[in-house]
Amino acid sequence: MTPSGGPLRKIVHVDMDAFYASVEQRDRPELRGRPVVVGGSPNSRGVVCAASYEARAFGVRSAIPCSQARRLCPQAVFIPPDFRKYSEASRLIHGVFREVTDRIEPLALDEAFLDVTENRLGEPLAGKVAKYLKFRVREVTGLTASAGVGPNKLIAKLASGHRKPDGLVIVPPDAVEAFLAPLPIDALWGVGPATAERLRALGLQTVADLRTRRPEELAAHLGRWGLFLHDQAFGRDERPVETSREPRSRGAETTLATDIRDLDALVELMRHHAEDVAESLRRAGRRARTVTVKVRFSDFATITRSRTPEAPVAEAAELLALGEALLRGVLADDARAIRLVGLSAANLVAEDAPRQLRLPLPELQT
Ligand SMILES: [Mg+2]
Known part of the structure; x- marks a missing residue:
């Protein structure tokens, strides 16, 4: 038991480095060593999905407007996101995770928690497990990951972000206070x-x-x-690693660099969420009965609005259309600026489940 009374756990958080941008640099050698921005066009109201480390050196980061990214780094190469490619890399990465354990909680296409307290390597040292994961991810995908090791999810996540890129930070239980x-x-x-x-x-x-x-x-x-x-x-942090073999929902959200109320910019951001969620549903072979928009206002009040369409949805365009309608409703009802927006899909059903028949006779509809 830990001093706080919780179970003793060994958690690894693996997070790919500048994931989308790194995939593009891997596949297009002429982009290596150059500032790369994945996201909308610099002339649109789109936002940055990912920036290579070369672009980050100019202050470019996720979720800022592309127009601002262009001002910060005029020589950056702007590339539209290709979620099928990122999804394929993600599938390979998750294959590596399963070499170690099935106790995996994906947070996004490119990051996950693994509970390695017990693991298939039979390795008692979580730091060695993390080294193995980094090595195999690189071998299989040609991409680098950073890993953090800690006694809970919070510490593991902070540790993985502590020394990016290609970092490995191990925080044993007795070092938590000093680390934080x-x-x-x-x-x-x-x-x-x-x-x-x-x-x-x-x-x-x-x-x-x-x-x-x-x-x-x-x-x-x-x-x-x-x-x-x-x-x-x-x-x-007592939250267990929640495996999602049967995921109840899929979602993506972004905390904005500055609070805004601009519908177009928020919808642009949600377009990326919709793509991300759609890929995730496609991989899981699921459709969603319910689509939910989450909004956190500048004063931290957080609300969700949901809609259940007639038939389950899975395509990015369907998710976005529902999300945009919900978001319009929120903006119409509330004058506060928005600091976080998210889109999620829940009440998941198998993709090949028989679609609800739309019979002409109302009494036969159940
Ligand atoms: Mg990442």
Whole structure:
């Protein structure tokens, strides 16, 4: 047992480095060493899906408008996303994960948690398991991944992001406090630029600073989410790795670089979510009965709106059409600026399940 009373776990978080951009650089050698931006065209209202490390050096990052990316880095090569390619790489990566364990929780096409407490390698040291995963991912896909090892999902995720690209950071249970203390608050889960600004206004710069505040105080400023933030500051996270052999939902979301209310820009962002979710459904062989849009406002209030179409949906265009309609409703009802938008598909049914028949006789419809 851990000091907090939870089970002792060994968790690895694997996260591909600049995934979409790296796939493009792998497949098009002329792009290697150059700033690459995957996303909308620089003249559209699209947003950046992924930026190569060369582009990041100019301040380009995910979820900023493409027009801004162009200003920051005029020499960048802009490429539209090709989700089929990323999905294929993702399939190979997940094959590598299954060499080690079936206890896998995918977070996106390019990242997942693995519970390696017990593993097929029979390896007691989670750090060695992580090394194996990195080596095999590179061998099979030609791409680099960063890995983080920790006693829970929170620490593993922070560790994988700590030394990108091609990083490996191992945080044993007795090193958790020391690892967390000096991190800037925006390293924590869910703390985007806008939240970080609010926290800094409260005099909080580092995780160590957060520990000096009582949870109720954080909750007063940030709502219930403040309690989770307080737990994070102490490295507490009891959530198990949730395997998704029978996924109940698929989703994607983005925290924006700045709070906005621009419908076109939000829909552009959602277009990428729809592509991502559609790929995920295609791989799982599922269709969705329910489509949900999640919106977090500038004051952290979070709402969801769902719609259940007549027939289950799976195509990106169908998902986007429903998502856009829901988003329009949210913007019409609420004047607050938006800091996070997400799209998810739930109530999944098998792709080959008989479609509900649309019979002409109403009494026969069940
Ligand atoms: Mg990644």
